[in-house]
Amino acid sequence: MKALIIDDENKARRLLERLLQEQCPEITEIIGASDLEAGVASIKNELPDLVYLDIEMPKYSGLQILDLMGDTPVNFQIIFTTAYNEYAVEAFKLSAIDYLLKPIDIKELRTATEKAISTLKEQSINNKLEDLKKAFNQLALNKIALEIPKGVIFITHDDIVHFEADGMYTKVHLINRPSELICKPLKHFVAQLQALPIFYKPHRSYLVNLKHIKELSKKDGHHLVMSNNKTIPISK
Numbered sequence: 001m002k003a004l005i006i007d008d009e010n011k012a013r014r015l016l017e018r019l020l021q022e023q024c025p026e027i028t029e030i031i032g033a034s035d036l037e038a039g040v041a042s043i044k045n046e047l048p049d050l051v052y053l054d055i056e057m058p059k060y061s062g063l064q065i066l067d068l069m070g071d072t073p074v075n076f077q078i079i080f081t082t083a084y085n086e087y088a089v090e091a092f093k094l095s096a097i098d099y100l101l102k103p104i105d106i107k108e109l110r111t112a113t114e115k116a117i118s119t120l121k122e123q124s125i126n127n128k129l130e131d132l133k134k135a136f137n138q139l140a141l142n143k144i145a146l147e148i149p150k151g152v153i154f155i156t157h158d159d160i161v162h163f164e165a166d167g168m169y170t171k172v173h174l175i176n177r178p179s180e181l182i183c184k185p186l187k188h189f190v191a192q193l194q195a196l197p198i199f200y201k202p203h204r205s206y207l208v209n210l211k212h213i214k215e216l217s218k219k220d221g222h223h224l225v226m227s228n229n230k231t232i233p234i235s236k
Contacts (some may be wrong), residue, residue, distance in 0.1 A: 004048035006039035036060035083151030
């Protein structure tokens with residue numbers, strides 16, 4: 001049984017390889033790739049039976065594997081490795097895709113690997129990946145994905161007070177939890193949320209949730225006071 005590990009973190013690849021060697025004797029050969037493009041090339045050349053696939057990687061997400069595979073048949077089993085939080089985990093459960101939460105638990109690794117081996121020739125991974133995409137889209141109806149260093153968190157729209165531009169980054173101010181600094185510009189969120197009437201851009205550096213406006217003040221020029229007492233200027 002041949003396994004391929006696709007992960008942009010070299011340390012994570014080495015750790016998973018060691019765990020597989022120690023815990024999964026059915027796997028006799030292990031190869032690695034540092035990004036999805038290299039991983040797909042290895043899939044086509046090496047024909048692995050199992051692919052342990054990280055989701056958050058530079059340039060391409062692991063969820064885009066079907067896009068890069070093209071017409072090449074997916075006749076291997078995928079186990080996603082992810083640092084996603086509980087909301088995203090629900091998407092994996094809904095789609096019946098195997099996944100391992102980082103840091104990887106040895107017992108869960110054995111269980112997922114044994115399941116993948118037993119079902120390798122029974123189900124179409126293509127259909128399961130499409131189901132996963134649908135599940136993520138369903139979650140996204142009322143939530144927004146915020147990419148943080150540890151993974152991705154899903155926040156409901158109502159929990160967002162406002163977005164604040166910080167150069168090429170954006171600070172997301174939230175209810176009852178610390179703000180998050182996201183490595184995407186404000187225009188990314190403006191484009192993503194422009195169809196939702198609850199979000200309004202009063203200033204080039206801010207995008208606010210209208211539900212959290214506490215006051216419209218005319219003192220020293222027009223500005224908004226948000227529910228977190230942050231003052232937001234209004235452009236003329």
